[in-house]
Amino acid sequence: MNKSELIESLSEKINISHREAAAITNTIIDSMAKALTRGENIEIRGFGSFVIKDYNSYEGRNPKSGKKIKVKPKKLPFFKVGKDLRERVNKGK
Amino acid sequence: MSKGNLTRKEIAEAINNQLGYAQNTCTALVDSFLDGMKSSLLDNDSIKFVHFGTFLVRDKNSRRGRNPRTGETITIKPRQMITFRPSKKLRDLVNK
Numbered sequence: 001m002n003k004s005e006l007i008e009s010l011s012e013k014i015n016i017s018h019r020e021a022a023a024i025t026n027t028i029i030d031s032m033a034k035a036l037t038r039g040e041n042i043e044i045r046g047f048g049s050f051v052i053k054d055y056n057s058y059e060g061r062n063p064k065s066g067k068k069i070k071v072k073p074k075k076l077p078f079f080k081v082g083k084d085l086r087e088r089v090n091k092g093k
Numbered sequence: 094m095s096k097g098n099l100t101r102k103e104i105a106e107a108i109n110n111q112l113g114y115a116q117n118t119c120t121a122l123v124d125s126f127l128d129g130m131k132s133s134l135l136d137n138d139s140i141k142f143v144h145f146g147t148f149l150v151r152d153k154n155s156r157r158g159r160n161p162r163t164g165e166t167i168t169i170k171p172r173q174m175i176t177f178r179p180s181k182k183l184r185d186l187v188n189k
Binding site: 002027030031032036040044074089090 | 097098099100101104107111112122125128129130131134138139141142143144146148172173176177179183186187188189
């Protein structure tokens with residue numbers, strides 16, 4: 001599923017126009033991206049949380065050439081799925 | 094917007110500020126949006142947001158594990174999990 005399919009299903013489900021559903025979806029994703037950019041965490045009960053993890057610099061290897069390279073310190077958003085959703089995803093099988 | 098964690102409440106406030114729906118409508122909108130994401134993931138369907146990232150449903154094979162407390166060897170059953178792969182754009186923004 002991509003964003004426009006999610007917008008389509010939101011607009012059908014709660015009976016709003018496609019344009020409104022798009023504006024809502026974009027606002028939600030935008031507010032999440034902005035929070036992470038500010039270094040904030042996101043915590044959504046029943047869904048999951050995002051934390052920004054700090055990584056120190058380390059010696060890595062170029063997987064193609066095998067050459068050693070130094071990887072600079074970096075930050076990465078890390079998503080941890082909420083307990084409820086994690087358990088429900090597993091029951092699907 | 095308040096500093097610190099972003100929760101459903103702050104996302105609802107962002108919708109209220111930017112799109113002008115009533116506050117309690119905004120909370121319901123956030124929940125409907127999240128429900129849509131959840132039902133897609135529960136259908137084993139990954140979700141891709143360009144410029145943000147991809148939520149993937151991944152199958153994990155069974156493996157031998159150990160109970161860290163008792164040291165007992167146990168077989169961990171095949172299971173599924175949700176992972177998130179941030180887009181290049183988001184990774185760049187976070188490191189700015």
